[in-house]
Amino acid sequence: MQPENYRFLQADEERLAFIRLNPEWYRKLARDPGKQVQFDKEMKRFFGKTPIQRVEKVGNQLQMINMLIQMAKAMKEE
Numbered sequence: 506m507q508p509e510n511y512r513f514l515q516a517d518e519e520r521l522a523f524i525r526l527n528p529e530w531y532r533k534l535a536r537d538p539g540k541q542v543q544f545d546k547e548m549k550r551f552f553g554k555t556p557i558q559r560v561e562k563v564g565n566q567l568q569m570i571n572m573l574i575q576m577a578k579a580m581k582e583e
Contacts, residue, residue: 506531523552527551
């Protein structure tokens with residue numbers, strides 16, 4: 506692997522984890538080092554770190570909290 510790609514991967518633990526789980530990216534980066542931006546986008550999508558995924562996660566957490574509050578109220582009334 507080219508030194509620039511190696512430094513790119515070593516700069517972030519998540520990059521290392523992603524490339525270990527998706528070894529086809531070794532070949533893609535070796536053939537075209539310019540795909541680092543695409544690699545980062547794919548990695549963020551894989552780990553759920555895109556803005557849309559984060560908003561969905563917060564929405565799901567709020568729904569869970571609301572459900573727990575409703576359950577607590579229902580149990581209190583009994």
